[in-house]
Amino acid sequence: MSINKLRVSNFTVFSDFNIEFYDGINILIGANGVGKTQLLKLLYVFSISQKRHILENAKDGKLEMNIPSEIIKNSMATVFDIELPHIDDHFLDAKFSTGYDGLFYPQAVFIPAKEMLSHAKGLLSMKTKYGENMPFDSSLLDIIEKAQAWKLSAVPELAETVIMSLEKVMGGIVDLRKDGSFWMKKSNGNAVPFSMEADGLKRLGLLWQLLMNESITRSTVVLWDEPEASINPENIPLLVDVMLRLQRQGVQIIAATHSYNFARYFDILRESDDKIQFYSLYKSDEGNTLFSQSDVFADLIPNLIDDAGEQLYNDVIQKAMEAL
Numbered sequence: 001m002s003i004n005k006l007r008v009s010n011f012t013v014f015s016d017f018n019i020e021f022y023d024g025i026n027i028l029i030g031a032n033g034v035g036k037t038q039l040l041k042l043l044y045v046f047s048i049s050q051k052r053h054i055l056e057n058a059k060d061g062k063l064e065m066n067i068p069s070e071i072i073k074n075s076m077a078t079v080f081d082i083e084l085p086h087i088d089d090h091f092l093d094a095k096f097s098t099g100y101d102g103l104f105y106p107q108a109v110f111i112p113a114k115e116m117l118s119h120a121k122g123l124l125s126m127k128t129k130y131g132e133n134m135p136f137d138s139s140l141l142d143i144i145e146k147a148q149a150w151k152l153s154a155v156p157e158l159a160e161t162v163i164m165s166l167e168k169v170m171g172g173i174v175d176l177r178k179d180g181s182f183w184m185k186k187s188n189g190n191a192v193p194f195s196m197e198a199d200g201l202k203r204l205g206l207l208w209q210l211l212m213n214e215s216i217t218r219s220t221v222v223l224w225d226e227p228e229a230s231i232n233p234e235n236i237p238l239l240v241d242v243m244l245r246l247q248r249q250g251v252q253i254i255a256a257t258h259s260y261n262f263a264r265y266f267d268i269l270r271e272s273d274d275k276i277q278f279y280s281l282y283k284s285d286e287g288n289t290l291f292s293q294s295d296v297f298a299d300l301i302p303n304l305i306d307d308a309g310e311q312l313y314n315d316v317i318q319k320a321m322e323a324l
Contacts, residue, residue, distance in 0.1 A: 002252035003043055003221055012038060015288040021254060024247040024275025027263055027297070028256040031304055034281040035289045036256035037113075040223040043254065044110040044139060109146060109215055110139045113226040115202050117182045118194040120144045143206070148180055151212035158218060158249055159211040162242045166208045169235055170201050174209045182209075199230035207242070218250040227255050228262040240265040244274055260305045267297050280304070 002023045008014040013035045028036045116123070123141060151174075155163055167173055172186035182194040184205060194202055210216045231239055240262065243253055248271075257263055266276050278300045279293045294300040 003254070006039070006043060008039075008042065011042075013283070013287070013289040014038075015286075017289060017291075019279070019291060021252070022275045022277040023252055025243060025266065025277070026252075026254040027266065027276070027278045028254070028281060029258070029263060029278065029300070029303070029305055030281030030289075030291075031283075034283055036281055037225050040110060040225055040254060040256060041139060043221070044108050044223050107217070107219055108221040108223055109143070109210060110223045111143060111206065111210075111225065111227070112140055113229050114140060115199050115206075115230070116140055116144050117147055117202060117206055120148065120182060120194075121180050146215040147182070147206060147209045147213075148176060149213040149215060150176065151209065152214065156211065156214050156217075158214075158216070158246070158251070161245050161249070163208065163211065165238055165242060166204050169238060170204050170208065174205045174212075176209070200232050200235065203227075203230060204235075204239070216246075216251065220251055222246075222251060222253045222255075224253060224255040226257055226259075228257060228259040233261060236261050237265050237269065240269055244269060244271075247274060247276075258305060260309050263297050263305065 003021055004023075005018070005020045007019075008017040010016075013033070019039075028039065030036055123144060167187075170184065171188075172184050175183040175185040175191065177183060182205070184192045184194065184197050184201065186192065194205070197205070207216075216222060227239060227243070228236055236259070243255075244266070247253060263278065266278075270276055277293055277295055278297045279291050280300050280302055281289055281291045282302055282304075284290050292301060297303075298306070300306070
């Protein structure tokens with residue numbers, strides 16, 4: 001199952017924003033402040049409510065959600081109870097609607113740009129202590145709780161095609177200790193706490209753990225903010241290949257990036273049947289976010305990260321000419 005569309009009205013930088021997603025991989029690019037991370041979190045919010053009932057009005061800290069009537073009629077999971085930490089008059093006019101390709105709302109995993117597992121023990125202890133007054137975005141804690149589910153004794157079928165590639169780069173596997181802390185158990189027998197491991201390897205380790213404990217399955221929508229963050233450039237092709245392989249097995253991925261190499265490798269490594277769509281988010285003269293889209297990254301207009309690479313090339317040429 002996958003998310004196929006989202007409409008956002010009167011919310012932060014979104015005035016009347018309608019976007020449709022592919023079943024496969026969806027890559028969002030754009031300048032800071034155009035709403036890439038907000039879109040990912042909005043999609044996540046639609047999937048996480050346990051009470052699952054639709055709000056009619058945005059009041060008492062709740063946000064109105066409009067779900068298409070055909071989804072309500074056919075779904076057992078039609079309900080959302082969304083709490084916002086700060087509500088003001090601006091939010092009271094905000095409306096959202098979304099659509100899905102199946103009868104049930106999909107399971108989603110939001111992977112933040114921040115690396116969270118190094119702080120797992122302390123943050124979850126704080127959540128227990130402070131409850132709703134916890135001064136952290138709940139999505140940052142959710143990923144810790146998902147990662148702390150114990151891995152299966154056997155490699156899940158979904159993970160079989162990618163797990164060896166991840167372990168080769170990581171130099172080992174993730175070891176979740178009984179106290180809730182994460183370590184990297186190296187193939188040479190050494191064990192390294194996540195707090196001492198390289199950030200890029202920790203991000204790959206998080207993906208490894210989510211696959212091994214089936215927090216990511218074929219019915220999961222992966223919402224990933226800057227997957228390439230802290231990843232060594234030489235490992236970007238491996239990361240893209242892993243994402244493509246998961247997509248071929250039915251996993252929908254919606255990711256935001258600022259990396260030219262990361263986005264461009266989808267064009268390079270894709271196969272003919274791969275479902276990939278690129279979206280460029282940008283602001284109108286009035287300050288509202290708009291978007292363009294293309295199934296080829298090189299054809300995407302506007303394309304700020306491509307333009308930045310071209311500017312760098314021109315600056316290098318100019319510097320070389322000045323040195324003559």
